[in-house]
Amino acid sequence: MNEIVEFLVSAFILVGAVFALVGSIGLVRLSDFYLRLHGPTKASTLGVGGTILGSLLFFSWQERALQLQEVLIVLFLFITAPVSAHMLAKAAMHRNLKRREDTRGGPWKQ
Amino acid sequence: MSRVLPFPLLSLFLWATWMLLNGFSWGHALLGLVLAVVLPLGTQSFWPNVPRLRNFPKLVRFVLVVHWDILTANMAVAILILGPPRRLRPGFVELPLDLTDEFAITLLASTISLTPGTVSADVSEDRRTLLIHALDVDDQDAMIRQIKQRYERPLKEIFEC
Numbered sequence: 001m002n003e004i005v006e007f008l009v010s011a012f013i014l015v016g017a018v019f020a021l022v023g024s025i026g027l028v029r030l031s032d033f034y035l036r037l038h039g040p041t042k043a044s045t046l047g048v049g050g051t052i053l054g055s056l057l058f059f060s061w062q063e064r065a066l067q068l069q070e071v072l073i074v075l076f077l078f079i080t081a082p083v084s085a086h087m088l089a090k091a092a093m094h095r096n097l098k099r100r101e102d103t104r105g106g107p108w109k110q
Numbered sequence: 111m112s113r114v115l116p117f118p119l120l121s122l123f124l125w126a127t128w129m130l131l132n133g134f135s136w137g138h139a140l141l142g143l144v145l146a147v148v149l150p151l152g153t154q155s156f157w158p159n160v161p162r163l164r165n166f167p168k169l170v171r172f173v174l175v176v177h178w179d180i181l182t183a184n185m186a187v188a189i190l191i192l193g194p195p196r197r198l199r200p201g202f203v204e205l206p207l208d209l210t211d212e213f214a215i216t217l218l219a220s221t222i223s224l225t226p227g228t229v230s231a232d233v234s235e236d237r238r239t240l241l242i243h244a245l246d247v248d249d250q251d252a253m254i255r256q257i258k259q260r261y262e263r264p265l266k267e268i269f270e271c
Contacts, residue, residue, distance in 0.1 A: 019184060019188065022188045022191055022192065023191075025191060025192065026187075026191040029191065029195055030191070030195060030198075031195060032200075034200065034229075034231075034243045035198070035200055035245060037229050037243070038187065038191075038226065038227060038229060038245045039191070041223060041224070041226055041229060042184055042187055042188070042191075042226045045180050045184065045224055045226065046180065046181065046184040046226075049180075068130050069130055069131065071130065072127060072130050072131065078220075078224060079220075081223070081224065082219065082220035082221075082222075082223035082224055082230070083220070085223045085229050085230075086219065086223060086229070086230055086231065086232075089229055089230075089231035089232070089243060090231065090232055093231060093232060099200075100200055102199070102200070103200045103201055103202065104199070104200070104201030104202065104247060104250075105201050105202035105203065105204070106202055107202065107231070107232070107241065
């Protein structure tokens with residue numbers, strides 16, 4: 001396989017993996033539910049995005065034709081991820097979960 | 111035309127999805143075409159009034175801007191997460207909405223959630239305010255202004271609502 005392609009594929013996968021890792025670290029380190037919600041949204045955008053770009057490039061090169069199935073993964077992820085994050089946040093507010101004391105503002109009463 | 115294809119863009123999207131999933135062949139092209147016509151017809155009553163797309167180039171521009179923001183915001187948030195957690199200034203921010211259409215509001219809320227550092231948490235019952243949780247807020251008003259200018263205004267122009 002051409003070295004340049006190999007290098008690019010590795011770079012994309014590494015970038016994706018690093019951001020997925022940072023997202024997971026955030027999940028562990030951050031202190032309340034709302035803050036933790038931010039970790040997975042990162043992992044699901046750049047983390048998956050990078051990995052998928054690498055995969056797309058690899059298989060397009062191997063098959064000598066543009067493979068676009070991966071684009072579908074990104075598309076469906078981008079449609080569904082915000083909805084689940086929204087529902088999680090709503091559920092958290094409904095149950096009145098604890099927030100970090102220095103959080104500015106707060107959920108409204110409805 | 112509108113009787114057979116109530117949502118032409120949705121039909122196109124379904125057909126393209128089918129072709130991408132199955133690889134190109136004439137059989138699948140035909141089957142995909144049937145599905146692209148039947149599925150929107152069958153689910154028609156579940157859809158809210160989707161506004162007409164008025165400005166396609168603006169939509170492309172919007173998608174590019176969002177992708178760029180996801181990229182840059184990811185770096186910024188990664189640094190925030192790896193830094194000392196005490197330095198974060200989390201907060202709930204209320205964003206007054208100019209958009210009135212439900213579909214456009216959904217797109218705005220999704221965009222806000224996709225860009226790292228902000229998650230849209232709730233919409234007020236009168237659909238006039240969006241509650242956002244942010245990881246690190248320096249200046250609430252600046253943040254609101256930025257979201258309005260970068261995401262809400264283009265969406266307003268794209269759908270003209």
